[in-house]
Amino acid sequence: MKNLPSIFAWLTLISALPLISMGAVVTTVDAGMAFPDWPTSDGYSMLAYPWLQSIGEPDKFLEHGHRLAGMLTGFFALLLCGSAFLTPQRPAVRILATLVLVLVIAQGLLGGMRVSQVSKVLAMIHGNFACWVFTVMAIAVAVMSPRWANVERLPTGTRTRAAFSATIVLCLVFFLQSVLGGMLRHLGAAHAWRDHPYFAFVVLGVAAITWVLIRRLHHPWLSSWANLMLLLVNGQFLIGLGTWLFRYGWPDAGIVAIQQTSALSALRSLHTLGAVLGFMGLGVMIARLIRTAPVHAPVTEATVETKTRNSSLTTPLDGSSRLAGGAV
Structure with a gap:
């Protein structure tokens, strides 16, 4: 149950x-x-x-x-x-x-x-x-x-802030790219027609940096999902590239646009599904980073007292001798 x-x-x-x-x-x-x-x-x-x-x-x-x-x-x-x-x-x-x-x-x-x-x-x-x-x-x-x-947490002192921040940024730029795609797909916005393909390279760059930062944490549970995350983002880019070439063509390269075909419809629909899957991968990555974040022990009065006692025990003896000599 x-x-x-x-x-x-x-x-x-x-x-x-x-x-x-x-x-x-x-x-x-x-x-x-x-x-x-x-x-x-x-x-x-x-x-x-x-x-x-x-x-x-x-x-x-x-x-x-x-x-x-x-x-x-x-x-x-x-x-x-x-x-x-x-x-x-x-x-x-x-x-x-x-x-x-x-x-x-x-x-x-x-x-x-x-x-x-x-x-x-x-x-x-x-x-x-x-x-x-x-x-x-x-x-x-x-x-x-x-x-x-x-799941095991990362050891205390591991720098997770960079990986977490990069994943948040990647999530935001990926969603912005999805919004640009939606504006192009639903509204036919002229600026989206120009911005959407170029902004895809920004997403790829941020994705690569994020992948490297997560892999450097050396946590298998995070690394495996980071690999999937990068695969989803790159796959979405390739599907988008194919969709763009099929729909608008590339005359300089001899690629002619093919409109109103089943292949183009399938690619456009798959590209939309890829955006949802890619964003999902990033969201779960953020959740995993939060789950594995190091837990810092709370500071208590006993902890402070212990640190103070240890500090006093390691005070150089020659310092106290000079103080005693000065007093005499």
């Missing part, structure tokens, strides 16, 4: 993958407004809509499938939160379980408002917010795992 939250945390995280993937495809093919109403679909309730019969209408099939996937993730998030409070758990587990449920509900409401308000800005916010929701889900899975409680 005590492991139920961990099981439901995994189910919530796994169910969110097809949800995010379908959401990416919905945006790619511009099917977000396949239905003018929400939470109903053409007047049908969520479960009453003849979803399988709509396969001949791809936009409606994708959009309603996305809504059903969101409903499934919400169901698992509800079970996660309920199990965290119905079984003996640490406060951190209950806080994370509650946060996951709140974020899933907020994400669903954002998606509904995007439809009711017919807003591409809300569509962009809805897409970028998925990074945060999925990251918190992954952190919940990590914190609830048996390994989390038994």
Whole structure:
């Protein structure tokens, strides 16, 4: 029974993958407004809509499938939160379980408002917010795992501040890059068309520095995740490069743009999913660094007294002799 939250945390995280993937495809093919109403679909309730019969209408099939996937993730998030409070758990587990449920509900409401308000800005916010929701889900899975409680901390004196600060900076620049991508994808912003590809090299540079700083801590649990983090960031860069070349071409290199193809749609959707996975990797890296941070012993009166006594015992004898001689 005590492991139920961990099981439901995994189910919530796994169910969110097809949800995010379908959401990416919905945006790619511009099917977000396949239905003018929400939470109903053409007047049908969520479960009453003849979803399988709509396969001949791809936009409606994708959009309603996305809504059903969101409903499934919400169901698992509800079970996660309920199990965290119905079984003996640490406060951190209950806080994370509650946060996951709140974020899933907020994400669903954002998606509904995007439809009711017919807003591409809300569509962009809805897409970028998925990074945060999925990251918190992954952190919940990590914190609830048996390994989390038994991980060894770094020794006192280890310089973790540089690695932690670099990871925070990487998380921020990666998310900014995702926002630029969202502005390009949803709004067609001209400056994003220029800034998004060049800023990717900034992300790569910060990622390399962060990886080196974490590896220098010589902690296997951190190093293994740092390797995965770097792989996700580099993979996202390569997918983005392929997406850019397919969509816009490179005439000087003889690469012709290919528009409105299944290959391009798949790459664009995979690029969106890669952004969510990359941000998740960075969020879990921050959580791991916090978990392994050195614990400094609290300073007490007994500690101060002991240090003072030890200091007095090591006072040079010739100093006291000079004081005595001066007094005489």
